[in-house]
Amino acid sequence: MLTNGLRARYDSATVELDPPFALVDLEAFRSNAQELLRRANGRPIRVASKSVRCRELLGQVLALPGFAGVMAYSLAEALWQVETGLTDDVLVGYPTADRGALRALAKDDAARAAVTIMVDDVAQLDFVSDALGAGHPEIRVCIELDASWRPLARFRQDWLHVGVRRSPVHTPLEAAALAREVLRRPGFSLVGVMAYEAQIAGLGDAPRGRPVRATAVRMMQRRSFAELAERRAAAVAAIRALAPLEFVNGGGTGSLERTSTEEAVTELAAGSGLLAPTLFDTYQAFRLRPAALFALPVVRRPAEGVATVFGGGYLASGPVGSDRLPTPYLPQGLRLTGAEAAGEVQTPLLGAVADELAVGDRVWFRHAKAGELAERFAQFHLLDSGGLTTVPTYRGEQRCFG
Numbered sequence: 001m002l003t004n005g006l007r008a009r010y011d012s013a014t015v016e017l018d019p020p021f022a023l024v025d026l027e028a029f030r031s032n033a034q035e036l037l038r039r040a041n042g043r044p045i046r047v048a049s050k051s052v053r054c055r056e057l058l059g060q061v062l063a064l065p066g067f068a069g070v071m072a073y074s075l076a077e078a079l080w081q082v083e084t085g086l087t088d089d090v091l092v093g094y095p096t097a098d099r100g101a102l103r104a105l106a107k108d109d110a111a112r113a114a115v116t117i118m119v120d121d122v123a124q125l126d127f128v129s130d131a132l133g134a135g136h137p138e139i140r141v142c143i144e145l146d147a148s149w150r151p152l153a154r155f156r157q158d159w160l161h162v163g164v165r166r167s168p169v170h171t172p173l174e175a176a177a178l179a180r181e182v183l184r185r186p187g188f189s190l191v192g193v194m195a196y197e198a199q200i201a202g203l204g205d206a207p208r209g210r211p212v213r214a215t216a217v218r219m220m221q222r223r224s225f226a227e228l229a230e231r232r233a234a235a236v237a238a239i240r241a242l243a244p245l246e247f248v249n250g251g252g253t254g255s256l257e258r259t260s261t262e263e264a265v266t267e268l269a270a271g272s273g274l275l276a277p278t279l280f281d282t283y284q285a286f287r288l289r290p291a292a293l294f295a296l297p298v299v300r301r302p303a304e305g306v307a308t309v310f311g312g313g314y315l316a317s318g319p320v321g322s323d324r325l326p327t328p329y330l331p332q333g334l335r336l337t338g339a340e341a342a343g344e345v346q347t348p349l350l351g352a353v354a355d356e357l358a359v360g361d362r363v364w365f366r367h368a369k370a371g372e373l374a375e376r377f378a379q380f381h382l383l384d385s386g387g388l389t390t391v392p393t394y395r396g397e398q399r400c401f402g
């Protein structure tokens, strides 16, 4: 649908609502889910709940064939997901230092069967054992392998590091050593391996108006992928020689077609691609439909060519830059100002189309990231062919996991 048609559809479906509010276009959401599955080439996708943060939407995704299990971002969140019946298969994608949640996990047999925690260091195993005391029941564990690229590694130089700072476990030898340590300790069972290649999955290779950067990113990603595929296969083989694994997880929204070609990887992870925030507009391999929007009301017209909306300062996490700002989406032709950008209580918008906007009209925005929108709004209004339904976000359920 052309953007004018979309705007009319969104405006008329929500005419009874007073902005600010958040809308999820379920047609776009489902079409994005199918696009993720297509790119996954038959590998199951574990849905990254940090990038959705709404139980209803997570449930809808899990009901689609091809999606299986949740990748949670905190242990407390994972326990809540199991307790509320969302899933019986949660991988916590990040290590935990939450003693209370660990105790709750240890006490609950159903949760212990469903939840897998992440480790990349014996310090985390010690932490769990200290929190739970000697003789604690068996906790399912996944080892995280570092997926960053060290281009100078063959010259024994580790200082050049491309990727995020996650696991210290980089080589197959290091992975096997940690696996041995997990297996040696009572109270832990080793069930999985995960390696998340953020420099490929989370970095757009077609940044607008930056052809030199695009070429550099593509070259880096090609080489990093080749290096990782080999190292990941070797690390997984080394661990499998010590223990049977239930799963090997890899990838993210931006890397599905690549990661799914690796035999060592049994499942993928993705979340952002469902809602398609602006940071995922800059990939060559796929186009997604914006599915998560928020509407802000025009409250002032300070001058010709300027319309000021209420609120709007919903910045995304990560390195400070204009790509972290929300983007005015509909009507087309509006832009943020350099002086105020997206403000705490107001956001002025520039563009000739501003003159067509009156006080009370709404402007539709897109967030730069997927899940963080749910931290701003207590509800998502879900738009389907049958009309609107309203569901709580994590925030709406008074759940805040950090």
Ligand SMILES: Cc1ncc(COP(=O)(O)O)c(C=O)c1O
Binding pocket: 048, 051, 071, 093, 196, 201, 202, 251, 252, 253, 254, 269, 270, 271, 272, 273, 370
């Ligand atoms: C461990 C892990 N896997 C996968 C992903 C991909 O998530 P998304 O598809 O939302 O980018 C992330 C995102 O940060 C992650 O941390």
